[in-house]
Amino acid sequence: MTWFKGLFSKKHADEQTDTPFQDNATAQDDGFNRFNRQAGAGPKHSLPTFQGTASDQLREGHRGPLDQVRFRLRDAFTPSRPITRPQMFAGRTHILRSLIRAIEEQHLHVVIYGERGIGKTSLLNILADLAQNAKYLVRYVSCSEGAEFENTFRAILRDIPLLYHRDYTPTSDEAEQGKTLEDLAGSETLTVARATDILARLSNTRVVIILDEFDRALNPAFRASIAELIKSLSDRSIRVQLVIGGVAASLTELIDRIPSIRRNIYGMQIPNMSDEEIANLIQNGQSVSGLEFGPDVMRFITSLSCGSPYLASLISQYAGIIAVDRESKLVTRADVVQAIRQSLDEIRSRLQPTLHYRIDQAYVDGLGPMLGLLACTALNAGGTLQPSTVKELAATEGWQDGFLDNLDKKYNLVSKIPGDPTDSYQFSDEGSPTYLWLRYADHEICRKESGKNT
Numbered sequence: 226m227t228w229f230k231g232l233f234s235k236k237h238a239d240e241q242t243d244t245p246f247q248d249n250a251t252a253q254d255d256g257f258n259r260f261n262r263q264a265g266a267g268p269k270h271s272l273p274t275f276q277g278t279a280s281d282q283l284r285e286g287h288r289g290p291l292d293q294v295r296f297r298l299r300d301a302f303t304p305s306r307p308i309t310r311p312q313m314f315a316g317r318t319h320i321l322r323s324l325i326r327a328i329e330e331q332h333l334h335v336v337i338y339g340e341r342g343i344g345k346t347s348l349l350n351i352l353a354d355l356a357q358n359a360k361y362l363v364r365y366v367s368c369s370e371g372a373e374f375e376n377t378f379r380a381i382l383r384d385i386p387l388l389y390h391r392d393y394t395p396t397s398d399e400a401e402q403g404k405t406l407e408d409l410a411g412s413e414t415l416t417v418a419r420a421t422d423i424l425a426r427l428s429n430t431r432v433v434i435i436l437d438e439f440d441r442a443l444n445p446a447f448r449a450s451i452a453e454l455i456k457s458l459s460d461r462s463i464r465v466q467l468v469i470g471g472v473a474a475s476l477t478e479l480i481d482r483i484p485s486i487r488r489n490i491y492g493m494q495i496p497n498m499s500d501e502e503i504a505n506l507i508q509n510g511q512s513v514s515g516l517e518f519g520p521d522v523m524r525f526i527t528s529l530s531c532g533s534p535y536l537a538s539l540i541s542q543y544a545g546i547i548a549v550d551r552e553s554k555l556v557t558r559a560d561v562v563q564a565i566r567q568s569l570d571e572i573r574s575r576l577q578p579t580l581h582y583r584i585d586q587a588y589v590d591g592l593g594p595m596l597g598l599l600a601c602t603a604l605n606a607g608g609t610l611q612p613s614t615v616k617e618l619a620a621t622e623g624w625q626d627g628f629l630d631n632l633d634k635k636y637n638l639v640s641k642i643p644g645d646p647t648d649s650y651q652f653s654d655e656g657s658p659t660y661l662w663l664r665y666a667d668h669e670i671c672r673k674e675s676g677k678n679t
């Protein structure tokens with residue numbers, strides 16, 4: 226329980242001096258009001274403009290060095306978009322190595338799970354890329370609420386050319402006409418058995434089917450079909466492997482349906498990122514954007530992120546934008562402090578109004594610090610509030626017995642994890658720990674920073 230200690234008490238001189246950016250910018254560009262750069266600037270031209278075109282070109286009047294940094298920043302930190310480019314993918318090498326081994330050497334189906342924002346989709350994107358480089362046929366499906374086996378697997382079969390079917394040579398008429406495995410499915414309902422029969426005839430390739438956001442697929446029939454498919458593919462050693470990503474509960478359910486598939490599955494919980502991995506994420510963003518995050522600032526962002534790549538990316542992006550708005554390439558601690566507030570506003574806007582209300586009630590009752598510290602605990606432990614950790618925290622903070630029960634019954638902010646043998650709790654809303662932690666950090670840090678500056 227030491228990760229947040231020091232964050233608020235750390236003596237930080239913010240040793241870096243924030244030198245304004247200087248380079249080959251023309252004198253006219255220096256400190257020049259962006260909006261007045263356009264020809265004929267005047268009242269009617271004072272609206273802000275897009276700085277780039279839809280084809281990713283910087284527009285006339287927006288080509289100063291800082292404009293370029295601002296423009297590159299959108300690819301440097303992408304908290305709202307999973308990583309797709311290997312050069313932007315930080316850390317996780319040992320996880321990738323294990324997943325590759327499970328697929329390539331053990332021919333297992335893979336299930337990865339973890340909290341939202343922990344980096345599952347990014348990991349799956351990079352895994353897909355690596356498999357494609359090794360000539361696997363990779364088909365990626367992001368499951369939707371109404372996902373059905375028939376539609377999903379028809380689309381997958383439609384994407385596999387007939388030339389990979391052992392009964393058709395690449396020069397056969399059908400293969401040359403661009404037919405696909407879906408043409409073999411006919412018009413009758415595509416059952417798991419029929420799909421397995423078709424996939425059993427694959428030759429000369431291996432197929433990896435990625436089913437991401439599996440927890441979003443609410444249809445029990447779909448989940449049951451996937452469990453059945455894993456069983457039949459494994460029983461017949463078919464050259465197709467499923468890689469499934471989602472939050473834990475949906476995947477436990479998947480395995481519970483057919484317990485015997487457990488031995489055909491390699492399951493992995495995606496852990497929080499280490500400090501080195503978060504630093505690596507910031508360094509990647511630094512190289513792409515041209516911004517500079519000093520070591521002190523990097524440590525600050527790392528401790529605020531609680532191992533979440535999403536939080537690290539969000540705070541770094543806002544801090545970068547704030548630095549560029551100051552016409553500087555150097556991101557300072559003060560920029561990060563402002564970035565916390567802006568990140569908090571963004572996350573708050575996504576919470577349900579009833580959740581706002583319940584949190585605000587708890588704050589009015591003086592429970593803000595407790596919620597902040599519990600949120601930090603949950604973020605560091607894959608979303609769970611384990612009794613041993615919580616007990617230790619309660620002893621340090623002097624909380625009365627029964628505080629979790631109170632947060633559950635009175636405010637409905639936490640709840641017992643159903644069926645958990647350790648009697649752990651979790652936050653009732655999956656988005657709330659991030660919000661509560663940042664709200665606490667904002668309050669504590671701003672209080673300290675303003676004390677320091679006065």
Ligand SMILES: Nc1ncnc2c1ncn2[C@@H]1O[C@H](COP(=O)(O)OP(=O)(O)O)[C@@H](O)[C@H]1O
Binds near residue numbers: 303339343
């Ligand atoms: N390995 C990584 N390197 C750099 N950034 C990452 C990495 N993993 C995740 N991120 C960042 O965190 C955000 C959330 O990741 P994502 O893959 O969408 O998580 P999940 O699928 O678990 O919800 C992404 O938008 C991305 O910016």
Ligand SMILES: [Mg+2]
Binds near residue numbers: 345346347437438
């Ligand atoms: Mg995802």
